[in-house]
Amino acid sequence: MIDAAPSPAPPSVRPLLLVTGLAGAGKSTALAVLEDLGWETIDNFPVRMLKSLVTTPDDAHAPLAIGFDSRTRGFVPAEIIALVKELSERPDLALTSLFLDCAGGELERRFNETRRRHPMADGRAVQEGIAAERELLEPLRRWAEVLIDTSLMTSNDLQTRMRELFAPADAAAALTVTISSFGFARGMPPLADLVFDMRFLDNPHWIPGLREQTGQDRAVGEHIARDPAFAEAFARIRDLLLLLLPRYGAQGKPYVHIAFGCTGGRHRSVYTAETMADALRAAGFSPTVRHRNLGSRTADAIEGNAR
Template sequence: MRFVIVTGLSGAGKTQAIRCLEDLNYFCIENIPPSLIPKFAELSYKVNDSVEKIAIVIDVRGGKFFDELFNGLQDLNKMGYKYEILFLDASDETLVKRFKESRRSHPLSKKGRIVTGIQEERERLAEVRRRAHHVIDTTSFSTKNLKDKIKSIYGHYERENGFIINVMSFGFKYGVPIDADLIFDVRFLPNPYYIEELRSLSGNDKSIMDYVTSYDVTREFINKVTDMLDFLIPYYIEEGKTQLVIGIGCTGGRHRSVVIANAINDFLKKGHSSEVIHRDITHDVSRGVR
């Protein structure tokens, strides 16, 4: 059985995450009191012939019940039940913007400033975040980005004890993904942004791929990175790591990083469960990005 506890900051995407898990046939429950988690897990494991994937959402809206979370997790450990914590995070600026756009008050703001509630919640959740098995920063994520990320982690029950790789292209101008284990900066590669007829295209277009990979430095870089990953991955697996997030960044996340991420993913998926995510490919499409 896969037993997932979904938590994180208010406004960071827990609702979207649980919807994605429902689409993946997880049995989902929102805001169960943490004190009931051990009992619920016990019942779930007893009927695991019919329920194989379960996700529960808990957050600070549970009030004093949320403070019982660590006792509940400790009981799960004592009872020998496996579980995973998925933590949804986002920058303060992004969370404030989302609350203002939705015209909702923060559950901890007490009729005060939204940012005050966010800061208090971040402090209360610091230890939970530290214990999380997966942390997803949704600051620059679209709904599709989050869905792809959830699918890559939880999409296949048979992968539970496997090794999952995410190759993520991104733009440094939009921030480095906080969950990346390895970061490669490809801003040194020739930039198609400065060629007018290529500027509006993306790294998924053949013209961009042909341009970027036509240079010896690009091909040499891809060979060196894939050779290093070929060396590292067996040691990550031996160490017990279950997921590897590889970030490939250029200036805007639309051209060079997309080409390189696709090339690395094509190499990795021949021997591993690897998926590519292009986080910033749709940013500033009308103006063009670097």
């Protein structure tokens, strides 16, 4: 029995993960994480049909996760183990079994909190149903290559552990990063994860010849970069993002929206967003850049009188 990630399968071999365990131990959560990681997932699949499923011609080679437990039709542990042994000999499959375990007292607490019936209680006390299911599943628990005990885990803990075990090696690179610019005068972006206010920089709006240009124009960028505060502030924000983004990815957050704001959303925020996108690309990320108010007209009333 191990609690470690399976070895990566060759490109021509399809990973197949069988996910089972005690009711209430977290199977649905585990399958949801796998789906987010790009696995094809099927829950409560009749196990006797598994051989037909993986024999069907399929051009897709996405990893496949099959969830089943004591509620699944035709659930007989000995027959499942025999089938698993047969499928393990297939050269086109890399088969792994995952068993989700949990202490009886914790399972009882979970069922009482959710007010759900235990599938094997059948009119008996929940602890009797848990004991009966544990006895039924013991052969599968002994057989499984990967065991996760969720007794002391929160749902977030289990999600993190699943990502540690089954996320592809380049999962951090799959993080979708959006960098945007906006004008505070026209409202803050409602869905930004991180917002940086660049209004401490000198405003090009009040410089003759720069007002009608934008942060995408060279002259405006050079003006902003000459501000004594820009270089240090930019470096600190960049270093913060390089610290946070991999940790967001490790926590399973698929999207991160970073917004830079200034008064009108045409100069300081635009230049900073473009420059930060270049810095993140150099660090291995692939951000998408959006400028919400770049096309807005200039207005002294919006920019205010402060220079």
